[in-house]
Amino acid sequence: MHKTLLPLLLGLGLMGCAARPKTPTVTDASAATSTPATSTARTERAAEDADRDGQAALIPLSLDPVYFELDSATLRPEFRQTLEQLADGLRQRPGTRVTVSGHTCELGTTEYNLALGQRRAAVVRDYLRRLGVDASRIRTLSFGEERPLDDSHSEEAQNRNRRAEFSFSSDDASRGSSL
Structure with missing residues (x-):
């Protein structure tokens, strides 16, 4: 061992020395010996x-949700950096897959909310693909209004429920190990 x-x-x-800027060397022979x-x-x-x-x-692969406006599947600019960090982390871990799940608030019909949740997940998936993440590593899923973060029916709760969330799996996880 x-x-x-x-x-x-x-x-x-x-490797640690190679990453540092070089410092001036000592020319005195007695000082140079260690x-x-x-x-x-x-x-x-x-x-x-x-x-x-x-x-x-190694960028961590745990992220806060990406939030959306009411009745919208447009990616808000403030979440682009979050997705760029996620894409970097996924590129560093080629054996890791991500599932993007789309969610909505309770406003609207069940069918409409499932479709909107799918559009939200697809927007995030497409953005990750443009950032270089292979499409085969991204899965989308819609829960619509079925899995709210907050079911208090307040406006603030509705805003938190309009989101896309991430879960991760690894090729190694299918063989018995985890991330």
């Missing part, structure tokens, strides 16, 4: 930095 750990730490240390303790501390620090950089690079 120790034989594989050392190359791994060194590799992480090199003791083993200093070298070890630098390697550990570089490994910690590389691990932190690697975690920051």
